[in-house]
Amino acid sequence: MSFEDSIGQALKLMPRHREAASRRASSLGLDDLIDEARAQGQLDSGALDLLLMGTRYRARALRSLKDFLKGKPLKPREIEDLLVLIFASLLSRDKMPAPVQLNTFVEIAAKSFGPHLKGLVNAWGRQTLRDRENFERERREQPTEWLPLAWRERWAKHPALLDEAARRGFERPEAGVSAFGKDLEFARRPFSEWQERRPFQAMDPGSWDLVRWIDGELQGIPTPNFLDACAAPGGKFIALALLRSRHGGLKHALGTDSKFPRLTRLKENLATWQAELPSDIQTQVLAWGEDLVPESIGSKTWDLVLADLPCSGSGTLHTRPDLLDRNPFDRLETLQKIQASILAALGELRPRHLFVSICSVDPIEIEFVSRCLKRDPSFKSWDRAHSKAEPREGLTAWRL
Ligand SMILES: C[S@@+](CC[C@H](N)C(=O)[O-])C[C@H]1O[C@@H](n2cnc3c(N)ncnc32)[C@H](O)[C@@H]1O
Numbered sequence: 001m002s003f004e005d006s007i008g009q010a011l012k013l014m015p016r017h018r019e020a021a022s023r024r025a026s027s028l029g030l031d032d033l034i035d036e037a038r039a040q041g042q043l044d045s046g047a048l049d050l051l052l053m054g055t056r057y058r059a060r061a062l063r064s065l066k067d068f069l070k071g072k073p074l075k076p077r078e079i080e081d082l083l084v085l086i087f088a089s090l091l092s093r094d095k096m097p098a099p100v101q102l103n104t105f106v107e108i109a110a111k112s113f114g115p116h117l118k119g120l121v122n123a124w125g126r127q128t129l130r131d132r133e134n135f136e137r138e139r140r141e142q143p144t145e146w147l148p149l150a151w152r153e154r155w156a157k158h159p160a161l162l163d164e165a166a167r168r169g170f171e172r173p174e175a176g177v178s179a180f181g182k183d184l185e186f187a188r189r190p191f192s193e194w195q196e197r198r199p200f201q202a203m204d205p206g207s208w209d210l211v212r213w214i215d216g217e218l219q220g221i222p223t224p225n226f227l228d229a230c231a232a233p234g235g236k237f238i239a240l241a242l243l244r245s246r247h248g249g250l251k252h253a254l255g256t257d258s259k260f261p262r263l264t265r266l267k268e269n270l271a272t273w274q275a276e277l278p279s280d281i282q283t284q285v286l287a288w289g290e291d292l293v294p295e296s297i298g299s300k301t302w303d304l305v306l307a308d309l310p311c312s313g314s315g316t317l318h319t320r321p322d323l324l325d326r327n328p329f330d331r332l333e334t335l336q337k338i339q340a341s342i343l344a345a346l347g348e349l350r351p352r353h354l355f356v357s358i359c360s361v362d363p364i365e366i367e368f369v370s371r372c373l374k375r376d377p378s379f380k381s382w383d384r385a386h387s388k389a390e391p392r393e394g395l396t397a398w399r400l
Pocket of ligand 1: 231
């Protein structure tokens with residue numbers, strides 16, 4: 001696919017284009033959109049890279065754009081997406097000469113928004129290029145400055161955490177997709193394998209660390225019945241089912257989730273793993289803490305329950321840079337009520353082994369779950385990261 005096509009694909013998934021397209025497109029998370037686009041063959045590795053870098057650098061690009069425009073409005077608004085992508089591309093692509101990149105963007109601007117915008121796009125690109133080294137230095141030396149105010153305020157009393165989140169959030173990852181395949185070898189692999197190979201599950205290294213840790217904690221302990229209460233879209237469910245099949249004599253696994261569309265994604269993911277998993281794998285829509293728990297689930301002895309709770313996702317900035325576009329802590333109060341009621345409902349099951357996790361590094365969020373569980377976390381993926389070259393998601397987990 002040409003650079004021009006990649007830009008076109010990335011543009012469609014940028015915020016202003018999504019707002020203009022539909023309410024649904026603007027409300028979905030970037031990971032869901034990427035999954036959809038990939039399934040429809042509308043995303044190549046170049047487009048994915050541009051999209052993620054554009055999302056990572058967006059807040060900084062917009063700040064610079066504001067100075068550049070000196071109060072003049074942008075028309076149409078969607079051209080903002082293109083200008084953000086230019087910024088990200090010029091600052092992060094080192095294999096393609098900058099003039100080639102800029103020319104392509106200028107041509108796309110003319111085609112998509114009209115030839116009168118060529119001058120503006122060109123001038124913006126040139127200014128970005130002139131300041132490129134300063135931006136790079138700023139990103140390396142003061143990454144927290146690139147975080148939106150909401151994050152900086154929230155973690156003002158935790159400078160080390162803020163710094164770590166910013167460093168990870170704005171680092172350019174190596175090309176490819178972290179994933180595991182049939183052999184359960186976890187590695188960063190070329191994007192094309194994600195598109196073509198089956199079965200193949202994309203997963204953040206932090207999540208992989210978590211499932212390996214759970215499997216290790218259960219070493220030698222049989223867990224024939226496994227329930228994943230918040231399972232969709234299913235990365236951890238599938239990985240843990242595979243690991244437990246090998247080490248824990250897994251016979252029956254049930255994945256539940258409160259949201260029907262997400263459960264559909266779980267089913268699609270499971271379908272690609274059918275041959276590898278035990279035959280008794282089921283899924284069910286169930287909102288723990290809200291719905292009546294069916295007798296068939298409530299009366300069962302569950303050997304292993306995983307509750308990967310809905311949370312702010314503050315530890316996933318590296319893979320979910322769209323969190324920067326909103327304040328992920330806005331809904332915390334509502335989320336905490338949900339977390340508490342899920343945990344209360346799961347407690348009723350009296351599972352033999354309960355593991356609880358959140359994809360968050362926020363001290364207040366961690367403390368809240370700890371209070372619900374009456375114990376401190378026993379796992380943090382950041383602590384376990386071996387290499388700085390491979391940033392991991394910030395996952396926190398408890399074993400009960
Ligand atoms: C962190 S995500 C789970 C990710 C999943 N474990 C994975 O690895 O792909 C949390 C999930 O909890 C679901 N959820 C939210 N409230 C729930 C509830 N009361 N009962 C069950 N699932 C719920 C959400 O729909 C969401 O899919």
